[in-house]
Amino acid sequence: MKTITKHLMPRYMWFMLWFKAWFKNTEGIKGFATQVLNWLMQRTMNLAKRLKNQNKKMAEAIKTRKAQLLKWYEHPTVDADEWDSIRGTVRKLWFWIFVGMVAETACNYFAIESVMEAKGLGWTLLRCFVALAATGVSFYFFEQWFAMAINKPAYKQVEVKKRNWAEFGLVTLVCVAFEVFFYWLCLKRSNVLEGASGDDATKYVVMILGMLLPIAVGYYAYKRSRYLNAYKNTLRIAGAEKEIAKKESTIATNNQQMEDHFKCELHNTWTVLDEFRVYKENYNEKHNIKKENLTGNFCETYNSFEKKAMERYKKEVLHITAVQPTLIFTKEQMNGRTKELPQTIINH
Numbered sequence: 001m002k003t004i005t006k007h008l009m010p011r012y013m014w015f016m017l018w019f020k021a022w023f024k025n026t027e028g029i030k031g032f033a034t035q036v037l038n039w040l041m042q043r044t045m046n047l048a049k050r051l052k053n054q055n056k057k058m059a060e061a062i063k064t065r066k067a068q069l070l071k072w073y074e075h076p077t078v079d080a081d082e083w084d085s086i087r088g089t090v091r092k093l094w095f096w097i098f099v100g101m102v103a104e105t106a107c108n109y110f111a112i113e114s115v116m117e118a119k120g121l122g123w124t125l126l127r128c129f130v131a132l133a134a135t136g137v138s139f140y141f142f143e144q145w146f147a148m149a150i151n152k153p154a155y156k157q158v159e160v161k162k163r164n165w166a167e168f169g170l171v172t173l174v175c176v177a178f179e180v181f182f183y184w185l186c187l188k189r190s191n192v193l194e195g196a197s198g199d200d201a202t203k204y205v206v207m208i209l210g211m212l213l214p215i216a217v218g219y220y221a222y223k224r225s226r227y228l229n230a231y232k233n234t235l236r237i238a239g240a241e242k243e244i245a246k247k248e249s250t251i252a253t254n255n256q257q258m259e260d261h262f263k264c265e266l267h268n269t270w271t272v273l274d275e276f277r278v279y280k281e282n283y284n285e286k287h288n289i290k291k292e293n294l295t296g297n298f299c300e301t302y303n304s305f306e307k308k309a310m311e312r313y314k315k316e317v318l319h320i321t322a323v324q325p326t327l328i329f330t331k332e333q334m335n336g337r338t339k340e341l342p343q344t345i346i347n348h
Helices: 002-006 011-024 028-072 080-113 121-150 165-197 200-286 302-316
Strands: 321-323 345-347
Touching: 002 011, 011 028, 011 200, 028 200, 028 302, 080 121, 080 165, 080 200, 121 165, 121 200, 165 200, 200 302
Parallel strands: none
Antiparallel strands: 321 345
8 A cells, every 4th residue: 555655645745655654753754764674674585595405505516516526637638739539439339339239130020020929919019028138148248258358448547457367258158159049040030141142242241240249349449448538527517517507606696686675775765754754744744743863873874874775685685605715636636627616615
């Protein structure tokens, strides 16, 4: 109702209608100043509390992310001058691994089909599962075999893991067993193809393709694995730093929004208080009421009113303050990086 009548009535009459008790009070200006200060807190508190809670949650998330970064910086990352080359290598190898897996799975499916000749959806799904399992397991063992056979350090690693000859021999036997298995499957399928087409070349193409694909894909997978950890760690660090920067920017934006909102409401509140003071002083003079002494009171000037309002605002709304000490990592932890990350700490 106050808002509606404010636009319909003369200002003095509006003040007299709603705040007549303060006009009659000998300390009316001081009392009204306290009242409008309370209204100011009420108007600004909802927004400030909501943004403050958002900032607190983001600050805690930032703190967690920076703790993770401290661990991630201890592991190898891809240098900036090598990033494009290594990223291209990893992506190309992944593409050919995918192509090889699809081709080998298809070959295995048709080979298994010559052994499992039963018809029906269930048998088709079973053949797909067996073909995919045989392909995936064989690729894993061939990748492990190349890693043990070549035994070179991964990207940015210096020490080479000592070869376990017993494990190497076991993996070699498994790979040979897979090759024998694929030879048998391909032979069964190629015999069917040869009988259907009469083309002896088709038989050998299918056999060679089915036996060489696991070896080729295993080698590509090994080559990719040498860069994969550093590549993924670099992506992980870049993503975390971007997330931290975004959250810190949001926190700064929220703080600025709270400050702008408070200043706007403060200005409007002071305008009302200053207007009331003029009417109250005229009222006091007209009704022979002693002039109110405002010396030393927070409503004496705009600056003193602003100072009092800011103190109340910080005490009631912004009682959680973000402190930003700096975590300095050692060169060993940073892997050649020089960036310092501030850690947000919430004081309750």
